[in-house]
Amino acid sequence: MNTLVLTKGVPDFREGKVSFDEDGHLERGKTPTVMNPNDKVALQAALQEKVRHGGTVSLMSMGPPGYKEVLREGMREVYADDLYLLSDREMAAADTWATAMTVTTGIATLEESPDLIVAGFKTADGETGHTGPQTMWCHHMNDRLPDRPLLTHVVALDIDMEEGRLRAKRLVSGDVDEIETVETDLPAFVVMDPEFEPSYRKADHRLRYKDLREETKARAEAFEDHLTMWNHEDLNLDPDFIGLDGSPTIVAGVDPIPKGPAEREATPVSPDDDEAMNEVLGELTPFAGGD
Amino acid sequence: MVEIDPTDHEIAELGPKVNGIDDADELREMLDLEAAGEDRAPVKTLIESRLEKLEADDEEVDPETVDLTELSIADVANMVRGVDDGDVLRDLLEREKAGENRTGAITQIENRIESVEGTDEGDGEAVEYVPPEEKHPDLDHPTADKQYVEGVSGETYRDMWVYCETQQGELIEVSKEMLGRAREMMDEYNSEDGYGGDEEGNPEDVVAVLIGDGVDELAEEAIAYGADRVVYHNDPRLERFRHKPYTELYVHMCRDFEAEWRDYHEPRYNVFPATNNGRDLSALVQGELDSGLASDCSDLYIDDAMISNPAKTGKPGDSVEFERVLHMPRPDFSGFEYSTILCIDKPHRDFHPQGASVIPGAFEAPDPDPEREGEVVEHDIDLPDEWFQVEIVDHDTLSGGVDLTGREVIVALGRGIGEDPTRGIELGVELVDAFDDADLGLSRGVITASYVFDGHVEDYVTEERQIGESGQAVEPDVYIAAGISGAVQHKVGMDDSEVIIAINEDPDADIRDFSDYYIEGNLFEVLPRLTEAVEQGGSIEAVTGASDD
Numbered sequence: 001m002n003t004l005v006l007t008k009g010v011p012d013f014r015e016g017k018v019s020f021d022e023d024g025h026l027e028r029g030k031t032p033t034v035m036n037p038n039d040k041v042a043l044q045a046a047l048q049e050k051v052r053h054g055g056t057v058s059l060m061s062m063g064p065p066g067y068k069e070v071l072r073e074g075m076r077e078v079y080a081d082d083l084y085l086l087s088d089r090e091m092a093a094a095d096t097w098a099t100a101m102t103v104t105t106g107i108a109t110l111e112e113s114p115d116l117i118v119a120g121f122k123t124a125d126g127e128t129g130h131t132g133p134q135t136m137w138c139h140h141m142n143d144r145l146p147d148r149p150l151l152t153h154v155v156a157l158d159i160d161m162e163e164g165r166l167r168a169k170r171l172v173s174g175d176v177d178e179i180e181t182v183e184t185d186l187p188a189f190v191v192m193d194p195e196f197e198p199s200y201r202k203a204d205h206r207l208r209y210k211d212l213r214e215e216t217k218a219r220a221e222a223f224e225d226h227l228t229m230w231n232h233e234d235l236n237l238d239p240d241f242i243g244l245d246g247s248p249t250i251v252a253g254v255d256p257i258p259k260g261p262a263e264r265e266a267t268p269v270s271p272d273d274d275e276a277m278n279e280v281l282g283e284l285t286p287f288a289g290g291d
Numbered sequence: 292m293v294e295i296d297p298t299d300h301e302i303a304e305l306g307p308k309v310n311g312i313d314d315a316d317e318l319r320e321m322l323d324l325e326a327a328g329e330d331r332a333p334v335k336t337l338i339e340s341r342l343e344k345l346e347a348d349d350e351e352v353d354p355e356t357v358d359l360t361e362l363s364i365a366d367v368a369n370m371v372r373g374v375d376d377g378d379v380l381r382d383l384l385e386r387e388k389a390g391e392n393r394t395g396a397i398t399q400i401e402n403r404i405e406s407v408e409g410t411d412e413g414d415g416e417a418v419e420y421v422p423p424e425e426k427h428p429d430l431d432h433p434t435a436d437k438q439y440v441e442g443v444s445g446e447t448y449r450d451m452w453v454y455c456e457t458q459q460g461e462l463i464e465v466s467k468e469m470l471g472r473a474r475e476m477m478d479e480y481n482s483e484d485g486y487g488g489d490e491e492g493n494p495e496d497v498v499a500v501l502i503g504d505g506v507d508e509l510a511e512e513a514i515a516y517g518a519d520r521v522v523y524h525n526d527p528r529l530e531r532f533r534h535k536p537y538t539e540l541y542v543h544m545c546r547d548f549e550a551e552w553r554d555y556h557e558p559r560y561n562v563f564p565a566t567n568n569g570r571d572l573s574a575l576v577q578g579e580l581d582s583g584l585a586s587d588c589s590d591l592y593i594d595d596a597m598i599s600n601p602a603k604t605g606k607p608g609d610s611v612e613f614e615r616v617l618h619m620p621r622p623d624f625s626g627f628e629y630s631t632i633l634c635i636d637k638p639h640r641d642f643h644p645q646g647a648s649v650i651p652g653a654f655e656a657p658d659p660d661p662e663r664e665g666e667v668v669e670h671d672i673d674l675p676d677e678w679f680q681v682e683i684v685d686h687d688t689l690s691g692g693v694d695l696t697g698r699e700v701i702v703a704l705g706r707g708i709g710e711d712p713t714r715g716i717e718l719g720v721e722l723v724d725a726f727d728d729a730d731l732g733l734s735r736g737v738i739t740a741s742y743v744f745d746g747h748v749e750d751y752v753t754e755e756r757q758i759g760e761s762g763q764a765v766e767p768d769v770y771i772a773a774g775i776s777g778a779v780q781h782k783v784g785m786d787d788s789e790v791i792i793a794i795n796e797d798p799d800a801d802i803r804d805f806s807d808y809y810i811e812g813n814l815f816e817v818l819p820r821l822t823e824a825v826e827q828g829g830s831i832e833a834v835t836g837a838s839d840d
Contacts, residue, residue: 012741034741037739037741089363089364089393089395090364090393090394090395092363092364092365093365095583096574096583097577097578097581097582097583100578124739124741125623126623127586127587127623127739128574128585128586128587129570129571129574129586130570130573130574130584130586133534133571133574133575133578134574134575134578136575137538137574137575137578137579138578141579147680149534149535149680149681150534150535150571150681151681152534152567152571153567167684171567171689172458172532172566172567172568172686173566173567173568174456174458174463174566174567174568175458175461175463175464176458176459176688176689177688177689178458178686178687178688178689179686179687179689180531180683180685180686181683181684181685181686182681182682182683182684183681183682183684184680184681184682185680194753194754195753238423238426238427239394239395239427240394240423240426241423243395244365244600244602245395245602245637247583247602248577248581248582248583248584248634248635248642249583249584249585249632249633249634249635249642250598250600250602250603250632250633250635251630251631251632251633252596252598252618252631252632252633253630253631254623254628254629254630254631255628255629255630255631263786263804263805264791264804264805264806264807265807266793266803266804266806266807266808266809267807267808267809268809268811269808269809269810269811270810270811270812271810271811271812271813271816271817271820274830277810277820277824278830279808280792280808280810280821281821281824281825281830283769283790283792283808284700284726284769284792284821284824284825285825285828287699287700287726287727287728287729287768287769288725288726288727288825288826288828289724289725289726289727289826
C-alpha cells in the first residue's frame with residue numbers, strides 16, 4: 001500500500017504572525033511559511049493506511065527551495081518515509097492548472113506509481129480547492145498514467161487490500177448537507193475533507209502508530225537524506241506550460257477588504273468600569289439560562 | 292515645469308513638500324533651480340536624499356553590470372523593459388546564455404530586443420511563434436504526446452453557460468442566484484452600453500446546464516430565473532453527482548455537441564456554484580477545456596482589462612487591452628484581501644471558456660418570471676460503463692448540522708483567542724452555556740488559522756460555525772464578538788443582530804464601527820467575568836470583588 005500525499009506551504013495565519021504593508025496588503029515575505037493545515041489531514045489519512053496495511057508514505061510539494069522545511073514539518077509532525085520537492089524558477093507563479101500539470105509530471109516521474117494519492121482540501125492562502133481534482137484530471141489525460149477514480153470531501157476512509165477496494169464517506173453540500181458512502185477500485189485519488197479524523201481502534205494499531213511516530217520524528221532530524229528535488233528538466237517539462245507562462249489565470253489586482261461604513265455608535269466600555277459593565281450585563285441577563 | 296520652486300521657500304517648509312514628490316525628474320529640476328538660485332547646501336541635501344530614496348525604491352539595477360543569476364525571470368522582465376539600447380540587451384542575452392540559460396529570461400530579453408529594434412519583417416510587435424515541439428525537441432510536450440491540453444488558438448466563443456446544480460430533485464438556491472446574475476451581466480453585455488452582443492453584433496445567451504435524472508422538469512424554472520436556453524441530460528445513473536460522467540457530459544455539451552444553435556467552439560464563460568460538488572466540477576471541466584477559473588467568487592462582472600503581463604500580451608513592455616473579460620473578485624488570504632482574478636488567452640493558446648465558481652448567497656435570486664420564454668434542448672449520448680467506476684452505495688441527509696440562525700444569543704470568537712486557542716474556545720462555550728438559547732460562532736480567521744486545539748474543544752472548530760460572507764448569517768438578540776477585528780465579510784453575517792457587544796484589546800478595531808458596546812479589554816479576562824455575572828443573574832460587582840486589582 002503505497003501512498004503519495006500532496007502538500008503546499010502557506011503563510012502562517014496564526015495571530016500576530018501576519019504582516020501587512022502600509023497599503024494593507026499581506027506581506028508574504030515577512031510571514032513565515034508552514035504546511036497547509038488541510039494537507040496535514042491528508043497526511044494523517046495516509047498514516048492511518050500505513051498503520052493498517054503497511055507500505056510507504058511519500059510527501060510531495062511544488063515550490064521554492066524553502067519548502068523543504070514544509071516537507072520536514074510534515075515528516076516530523078505527522079509521518080513520511082520520503083520527500084519530493086518540485087522546485088524551479090520556471091514553475092513559479094503557477095495557477096492551479098499549471099500546478100496540476102507540474103505535479104502530475106512529478107508523480108509520473110516516481111519510480112513506482114502509488115496505489116493511493118491523497119490531497120488536502122483548499123490551501124489556507126489560495127483557497128481554490130482545484131489543484132487536487134485537476135491533478136487527477138491530468139492523470140486521466142495522460143495515457144501513460146493509470147486512470148484514477150476521484151473521491152473528494154472524504155471524511156472516512158477504509159481500504160480492503162485483498163479486494164483492492166476503497167470505501168469512503170464523503171460530504172455533499174448544497175441547500176442541505178448530505179453524506180454519501182462510495183466505493184471504488186485502487187489505484188484512486190482522494191481529497192480529504194478537513195473534518196476527517198484518523199481512527200485507530202485496534203490495540204496493535206495504536207502501538208504501531210506510536211512506533212511510526214517515533215521513527216518519523218527521528219528521520220526528520222536528517223530529512224535531507226530522504227529528500228529528492230526535481231526541476232523542470234528532470235521532469236522533462238516544457239517551461240511554456242508551467243509556472244506563470246502556463247497559467248490561464250492571472251491576479252489582476254489585490255485590494256484590502258474595504259472597511260464597512262460605521263452604522264452603530266459604540267458605547268466604549270472599560271472592563272474596570274463596573275457601572276458600564278453592568279449596563280452591558282443588562283443586555284445579557286434577560287437571556288440567562290433558567291437553571 | 293516644477294510645482295515648487297525651492298528658492299521661493301524656507302527650508303522648514305520644504306521638508307514635507309519635497310518628501311511628497313514621487314517624480315525624480317521634477318526633483319532633479321528643483322535641484323538645478325536651487326543650485327542656480329540660493330544654492331543652500333541643506334536644501335540640496337534634502338532634495339538629493341529624496342531622489343536617492345526614490346531610486347532605491349525602484350530598485351533600479353544597472354543592466355550593464357547586474358548579476359543575472361540573482362534575478363528572477365520576472366525581475367529580468369522588469370529590468371529589460373527599461374532598456375532601450377540593443378547592444379546592452381544583446382550583452383545581457385549573452386550573459387544569461389553563458390550563465391543560467393533560462394528559457395524564460397532569454398525570451399524576455401529577446402522580445403525586448405525585438406521591440407526596441409523591430410524584427411526583420413518590420414512590424415516589431417508580435418513574438419515569433421515556435422511550436423513547442425520545435426522549440427524544445429528534447430522535452431515532452433503537454434500538447435503533443437502527453438495530451439494534457441488541447442492547445443487551440445483563435446477559436447470562437449459565445450454565451451454564458453451556467454451549471455445549475457440540483458439536490459433531491461430541486462434547483463438549489465445558488466443555481467437561481469447564478470442565473471439571475473448571469474441574466475444581468477448578459478443583458479448589459481448585449482446592450483448598447485455594453486458590447487452590443489458578440490463581435491458581429493448578435494446578442495449572446497445565458498445557457499443553463501442541467502444534468503441528472505428527470506432534470507428536464509426543472510428546465511422551465513431555469514428559464515424563469517433567466518436562462519435563454521436549457522441543455523439537459525437525463526439518465527437514472529446520474530441521479531447523484533459523480534465526477535467522471537458529469538464532467539464528461541458537461542464538456543461534451545459545450546465542446547463536442549453538434550447543434551445548430553451552438554455554432555461556436557466553446558462557451559465564452561462558464562459559471563458554477565462553489566458547493567462541494569460544483570467546485571469540483573468547475574475545476575475538472577475547465578481543466579479538460581485547457582482553461583482557467585477562479586473559485587468562490589463573491590462578485591462577477593464583464594469589462595475590458597489592460598494587461599501588461601508579457602506571458603499574456605506576447606509583447607514585453609506593452610499593455611494590451613483585452614475585451615469582454617470576466618472579472619472575478621474573491622475574498623482571499625483568509626479574509627484579509629480581495630483578489631480579482633482574470634482568465635486571459637495567451638498568444639497561440641486560448642484560455643477560454645473563462646470560468647468561475649460563485650459563493651452561495653453572493654447574489655440575490657431574482658423573482659422568477661413564468662412568462663419568460665426559452666429553448667429546451669435535450670442532450671443524449673451513450674454513457675460508457677467505465678464512467679461509473681465510483682459506486683454510490685448509500686446516502687443520507689445530515690440533520691445534525693450546526694444551525695446558528697434563530698438563536699437568542701451568539702457568542703462569536705475571532706483571532707483574539709490566538710494566545711491560547713483552546714482556553715479561548717472553552718471561555719466562549721462557558722458563556723454560551725450561561726444562556727438559555729445560545730450557540731458558539733467563529734470568524735473565518737479562526738477556521739483558517741493553523742491553531743492547535745486540545746481534543747475536548749476541537750469539535751467546536753468547524754466551518755459550520757463560521758459567521759460571515761462564506762458562512763452563516765445570523766441575527767440574534769445579542770451578538771457578542773470576542774477578539775474579532777471585524778472584516779467586512781464578517782459584518783455581513785451579523786450586522787442585523789439586535790445588540791452587538793464587541794470585546795477587543797485594540798481600541799480601533801474595525802468592529803467598533805458596527806458595535807453598540809465596545810469593551811476594550813482582553814477576552815481572556817472579560818469573558819469569564821461576564822459568564823459568572825450572567826450565571827448569577829446579578830451584577831458585575833459581585834464578580835469583580837475577587838479579581839479586582
